[in-house]
Amino acid sequence: MRKYLIIFSIFLLPLVSCEHFLEVSSDSKYEDDYVFGNKEEINRVLTAVYASMMSNDTYGNAYFSTFALNNDVEFTAFSNQLRNVNGEDFRVFDGAQHAASIQRFWDKQYEGIERANIFIDGIQSSPVFNKNDIDLTQQLGEAKVLRAIFYHDLVVMFGDVPFNTEPSMKLSSFVIPVTDRNQILSFLIEDLRGAASGMKSAATLTHGVERASKELCYGMIARMALTRGGYALYPEGGAQGTMKRMPDYKDYYSVAMQYADSAISLGTHNLNKPYRQVFIDQTNNIVSNNDDPIFEIPFLRRSSSNVGFVTGAAVGSVEGITNHEWGAASGGMRLNAFYHYSFDRKDIRKDYTVGMWSYDAARVPQVLVDYSMYNNKWSKLWADPSKALGNQSAGATGINLPYMRLADILLMYAEAVNEVEEGVMGTHGAKAVEALKQVRRRAFEPADHPEKVDAYTNAAAASKEAFFKAIVNERKWEFGGENIRWKDLVRWNLYSKVVYDSFMEYYTVASMAGGDFIDGYEKYEKLPFNKFFRRVPNPGNRNIYPVTDSRFQIIEFYNPWEATLHPGAGWEIATYYNWYNEDTSIPRPQILYSYRGFINGGPGGNLGMMDPNNLPPVRYILPFPNHAVQMSNGAYKNNYGYN
Numbered sequence: 245m246r247k248y249l250i251i252f253s254i255f256l257l258p259l260v261s262c263e264h265f266l267e268v269s270s271d272s273k274y275e276d277d278y279v280f281g282n283k284e285e286i287n288r289v290l291t292a293v294y295a296s297m298m299s300n301d302t303y304g305n306a307y308f309s310t311f312a313l314n315n316d317v318e319f320t321a322f323s324n325q326l327r328n329v330n331g332e333d334f335r336v337f338d339g340a341q342h343a344a345s346i347q348r349f350w351d352k353q354y355e356g357i358e359r360a361n362i363f364i365d366g367i368q369s370s371p372v373f374n375k376n377d378i379d380l381t382q383q384l385g386e387a388k389v390l391r392a393i394f395y396h397d398l399v400v401m402f403g404d405v406p407f408n409t410e411p412s413m414k415l416s417s418f419v420i421p422v423t424d425r426n427q428i429l430s431f432l433i434e435d436l437r438g439a440a441s442g443m444k445s446a447a448t449l450t451h452g453v454e455r456a457s458k459e460l461c462y463g464m465i466a467r468m469a470l471t472r473g474g475y476a477l478y479p480e481g482g483a484q485g486t487m488k489r490m491p492d493y494k495d496y497y498s499v500a501m502q503y504a505d506s507a508i509s510l511g512t513h514n515l516n517k518p519y520r521q522v523f524i525d526q527t528n529n530i531v532s533n534n535d536d537p538i539f540e541i542p543f544l545r546r547s548s549s550n551v552g553f554v555t556g557a558a559v560g561s562v563e564g565i566t567n568h569e570w571g572a573a574s575g576g577m578r579l580n581a582f583y584h585y586s587f588d589r590k591d592i593r594k595d596y597t598v599g600m601w602s603y604d605a606a607r608v609p610q611v612l613v614d615y616s617m618y619n620n621k622w623s624k625l626w627a628d629p630s631k632a633l634g635n636q637s638a639g640a641t642g643i644n645l646p647y648m649r650l651a652d653i654l655l656m657y658a659e660a661v662n663e664v665e666e667g668v669m670g671t672h673g674a675k676a677v678e679a680l681k682q683v684r685r686r687a688f689e690p691a692d693h694p695e696k697v698d699a700y701t702n703a704a705a706a707s708k709e710a711f712f713k714a715i716v717n718e719r720k721w722e723f724g725g726e727n728i729r730w731k732d733l734v735r736w737n738l739y740s741k742v743v744y745d746s747f748m749e750y751y752t753v754a755s756m757a758g759g760d761f762i763d764g765y766e767k768y769e770k771l772p773f774n775k776f777f778r779r780v781p782n783p784g785n786r787n788i789y790p791v792t793d794s795r796f797q798i799i800e801f802y803n804p805w806e807a808t809l810h811p812g813a814g815w816e817i818a819t820y821y822n823w824y825n826e827d828t829s830i831p832r833p834q835i836l837y838s839y840r841g842f843i844n845g846g847p848g849g850n851l852g853m854m855d856p857n858n859l860p861p862v863r864y865i866l867p868f869p870n871h872a873v874q875m876s877n878g879a880y881k882n883n884y885g886y887n
Contacts, residue, residue, distance in 0.1 A: 280371075286370070294542065304543060305549070308577065310335075311401060311727070314337075315739070317579060318578070319579060319615075321616060323834050333841070362411045363387045364387050382443050388439045392436055400734075406421065425476065433465055437465060437503075463652070469496040469497070473495070473663075474736065484885050494663065500659075513535060515650060515682055527622050528627050537649055538649055543644055545641070547642065549639075550641065551645055554576045556575055557620065567635070573623065578618065579617045579725060581614070582746075590689070591687050596790075600618070629793070668705045740842070740861055752765040757773065770807055772805070772806055773820055783798070833846070
């Protein structure tokens with residue numbers, strides 16, 4: 245085991261958190277028996293695996309921003325007809341293998357895998373390891389769960405990838421063979437099934453949901469099983485591949501049903517906090533070990549995480565300095581312009597997810613009139629003044645990323661039951677309906693529950709198709725801005741349809757702004773192209789708006805849902821959807837090219853060739869980075885039309 249000391253002396257960095265959770269030893273003089281010879285040092289080594297998650301190249305930024313591929317929830321406008329020379333246009337399915345972001349993401353994920361492999365091998369070879377020691381089996385389980393997270397996200401984003409579960413120095417070749425994604429997922433599922441019994445619940449862990457728990461282990465089994473049982477893009481049947489799922493898919497839906505149920509049945513988590521409070525607490529570094537969060541990736545304040553900087557409203561500054569203690573924010577991780585119209589008007593989640601204004605350098609709220617909306621789930625402004633990062637701060641917020649929530653597990657369970665039992669009238673149907681109801685109860689005021697929860701779910705339970713549609717919609721509303729939507733759509737083989745429909749929404753509304761009307765899209769005629777608003781004093785009530793500081797006014801809209809007459813004095817006009825270029829007599833480039841890797845509406849594009857009844861697959865799969873391909877001596881290659 246002495247061979248591990250060289251590696252650990254490289255990657256065990258001294259890190260500090262509020263409770264020293266990520267404080268690790270880097271003293272290379274320690275002998276091998278010391279490193280894996282006592283529980284305290286084993287725990288310090290384990291924190292190095294967590295440290296691999298704490299990079300903005302992965303879960304601190306890129307995971308939920310750079311690789312938030314465009315859809316009907318998350319959306320970033322692109323105006324270029326041609327691919328950017330840096331190759332970073334992944335959000336529009338048009339990136340390239342030389343892009344720096346995929347190289348960094350790839351390297352960081354495999355760094356985490358290598359650290360996990362070393363830890364797993366080391367602890368299982370340790371003279372102190374005992375399968376009856378719950379502390380050690382918990383630590384072993386944590387490393388296995390983290391390894392599963394690293395690999396699962398690689399598989400979802402890259403498809404078949406290099407796969408290895410041994411420390412690299414044990415391998416005969418440093419070129420790890422590419423393995424079929426289904427083999428990878430099947431192995432990881434079985435690996436976690438074996439680890440789960442030796443793990444503890446979050447409430448009993450010193451750092452709670454900032455550590456991998458039994459609940460997370462169950463949840464990851466369910467998530468990976470749905471990925472294994474769902475659709476995915478494969479490199480066959482054409483340049484961009486074919487969407488298909490494996491013949492044994494129902495076996496894996498059964499696994500998902502079983503383990504989602506196991507997580508729920510523990511009874512250790514609930515949805516008691518208001519929806520908004522989950523994200524306000526995260527912004528304030530408040531960790532709840534028995535509510536919605538199952539696992540939060542822990543970050544260090546002023547060190548990593550752009551949660552609350554790229555998410556939330558943009559906050560202006562002058563030369564990087566603000567006239568308040570919260571600092572600047574980019575607000576660059578955006579939502580689809582039409583997303584908020586999909587919500588029920590009484591859905592509480594709507595106003596805490598979709599942001600419609602920013603703050604300029606003078607703290608004056610400015611209506612966002614753009615191709616997108618702000619993702620308001622996390623914002624630096626939600627923090628209490630005592631937790632603010634200072635008037636010269638920007639990123640490195642230290643806000644945790646909720647990687648898995650109970651709401652996700654509840655909806656995974658409902659989805660799996662519906663698929664396995666061909667609806668929700670069977671053995672587990674009532675429990676599946678109740679899982680959906682739990683999520684919706686939190687989304688509506690109690691007075692609305694008879695209609696919006698009970699009647700709604702009872703109607704959805706009438707058929708397999710209706711219940712599936714309810715799950716598709718509920719996940720859309722529940723997880724907005726969390727970069728989950730496109731992955732769900734892939735699993736359901738709905739991504740092409742949703743992207744096509746979203747493009748047509750933008751294209752139709754832009755054409756209407758220019759006086760053109762497209763048959764079949766009459767529903768958009770009632771959209772409010774002019775919205776009336778006024779700035780009002782801050783109510784100081786987080787039930788209305790999370791920013792309670794009186795220095796920040798808020799914006800009140802007058803019926804933002806549909807076209808209406810001017811309400812009178814005191815109301816200003818914001819003109820929306822001015823997306824038509826009068827000079828060229830076509831929609832603006834942001835409309836034509838924001839899905840261009842799938843559908844290109846510009847001159848010479850493929851819009852006219854698109855058959856909505858026979859759509860090609862969306863090329864969501866990312867390419868292997870150039871360096872990995874070059875170093876593989878021909879073992880790795882890119883498919884899906886990458887070159």
